[in-house]
Amino acid sequence: MEGFVIVEIVCSGDPPESEPIIRVHGLTKVFGHDLEKALELHRSGRSKKEVHEETNATIALHNVSFEVMRGETFVLMGLSGSGKSTLLRCINRLIDPTEGEIEIDGEDIIGMDHEELRLIRRRKLGMIFQNFALLPQRNILDNVTFGLEIMGVPKAERNQRAEKVLEMVGLGGYGSSMPSELSGGMKQRVGLARALTSDPDILLMDEAFSALDPLIRRDMQDELLELQERLGKTIIFVTHDLDEALKLGTRIALMKDGSIVQIGTPEEILTNPENAYVEKFVADVDLTRVLSAKDVMRRPEPVAQCTAGPRVALHLMEEHDIPMIFVVTRHRNLRGLVTLEDTIGAVKTGKTMSDILKTDIPIVAPDAPLSDILSLIVDSQYPMAVVDENGRLHGVISRASILAALARKGGDS
Numbered sequence: 001m002e003g004f005v006i007v008e009i010v011c012s013g014d015p016p017e018s019e020p021i022i023r024v025h026g027l028t029k030v031f032g033h034d035l036e037k038a039l040e041l042h043r044s045g046r047s048k049k050e051v052h053e054e055t056n057a058t059i060a061l062h063n064v065s066f067e068v069m070r071g072e073t074f075v076l077m078g079l080s081g082s083g084k085s086t087l088l089r090c091i092n093r094l095i096d097p098t099e100g101e102i103e104i105d106g107e108d109i110i111g112m113d114h115e116e117l118r119l120i121r122r123r124k125l126g127m128i129f130q131n132f133a134l135l136p137q138r139n140i141l142d143n144v145t146f147g148l149e150i151m152g153v154p155k156a157e158r159n160q161r162a163e164k165v166l167e168m169v170g171l172g173g174y175g176s177s178m179p180s181e182l183s184g185g186m187k188q189r190v191g192l193a194r195a196l197t198s199d200p201d202i203l204l205m206d207e208a209f210s211a212l213d214p215l216i217r218r219d220m221q222d223e224l225l226e227l228q229e230r231l232g233k234t235i236i237f238v239t240h241d242l243d244e245a246l247k248l249g250t251r252i253a254l255m256k257d258g259s260i261v262q263i264g265t266p267e268e269i270l271t272n273p274e275n276a277y278v279e280k281f282v283a284d285v286d287l288t289r290v291l292s293a294k295d296v297m298r299r300p301e302p303v304a305q306c307t308a309g310p311r312v313a314l315h316l317m318e319e320h321d322i323p324m325i326f327v328v329t330r331h332r333n334l335r336g337l338v339t340l341e342d343t344i345g346a347v348k349t350g351k352t353m354s355d356i357l358k359t360d361i362p363i364v365a366p367d368a369p370l371s372d373i374l375s376l377i378v379d380s381q382y383p384m385a386v387v388d389e390n391g392r393l394h395g396v397i398s399r400a401s402i403l404a405a406l407a408r409k410g411g412d413s
């Protein structure tokens with residue numbers, strides 16, 4: 001069976017197919033007074049710590065450039081003090097950068113006056129904080145409608161919009177509850193609902209789930225992924241948690257001392273760390289939780305068309321020296337597989353392909369995590385078929401080859 005499938009780790013690192021909605025170029029932020037001197041010292045190679053010792057100024061960001069694509073979840077990850085929150089807050093100008101450019105949808109954020117900023121924040125940006133920031137004396141509905149109220153949206157309309165988003169985040173019926181009556185997870189759902197009421201294109205989420213218990217945190221992550229699939233917002237998500245970054249990020253920017261050390265898809269960051277810092281950061285990651293079926297599958301070639309007979313299937317198996325072959329329709333919809341032994345028998349006895357077709361083969365979706373695949377494949381005598389929601393065969397996975405691929409990856413890092 002192993003002759004049939006050679007599993008390779010294929011990075012699904014295709015860049016998101018869309019245009020940038022946010023462009024950040026050469027962004028620097030220095031906190032303190034002696035900005036020029038601090039920057040000069042930093043440019044001359046002095047570390048953030050040395051600059052602080054000499055000038056009392058903190059270089060929170062230094063020459064940061066990146067683009068965020070429309071519809072992606074871009075994660076800013078790094079240790080405490082690496083500059084994640086400062087960067088996020090520069091994007092909506094809660095913090096004014098010292099140098100650099102930021103564009104949102106082609107509009108220059110840095111040059112905006114107070115009024116223009118107010119408008120762009122209202123139209124395009126929603127922010128969600130770690131500490132929920134709910135108004136304790138207002139009920140949930142009034143918390144969610146607060147922003148709309150300030151925007152002058154009539155009461156009936158804002159209540160209607162708020163009820164819709166509360167429903168969306170799983171809090172339908174909680175409008176009249178007070179914040180003190182809600183659990184942490186529920187409060188953060190309110191925070192999410194509040195950010196969504198004005199239907200912003202971009203959500204800025206600062207350690208939004210960090211205050212939650214691990215189980216609730218995981219639920220919230222799942223819900224964010226689900227919401228994101230439905231709403232297609234652009235999200236910048238700050239976290240210091242690698243697992244969270246790997247789970248949520250379309251791409252991840254890993255920050256260190258105010259600079260970005262690598263930007264890449266979760267798979268790229270894990271399997272291709274650009275330097276020793278990133279390597280160390282990801283050293284303990286359990287690859288089985290991060291890689292999915294599409295990362296470890298191999299394109300099934302050859303396949304037999306279901307219109308072919310056992311003779312054709314046998315010829316293909318002999319020609320390619322494989323012990324079984326997948327059978328598909330003209331549109332590559334999976335029908336099952338036939339084994340070499342059964343096919344030889346069929347040719348001898350005049351049986352048809354349908355007589356020998358095995359349909360009880362394990363099937364997984366392209367996004368199924370490798371951890372699930374491993375538990376399924378242990379009990380299976382056949383390779384696993386990777387099939388999309390339309391029944392189309394994308395790839396095949398087998399047991400020993402997965403292990404070999406994992407061992408190879410473990411050896412690389």
Ligand SMILES: Nc1ncnc2c1ncn2[C@@H]1O[C@H](COP(=O)(O)OP(=O)(O)OP(=O)(O)O)[C@@H](O)[C@H]1O
Binds near residue numbers: 032078079082086240
């Ligand atoms: N208002 C401020 N005044 C002075 N220094 C600041 C200020 N805000 C942040 N800093 C400094 O800037 C650097 C980056 O801080 P920032 O909060 O952006 O990091 P972070 O990666 O978000 O960390 P954390 O995960 O702990 O929030 C740190 O050295 C911090 O001490």
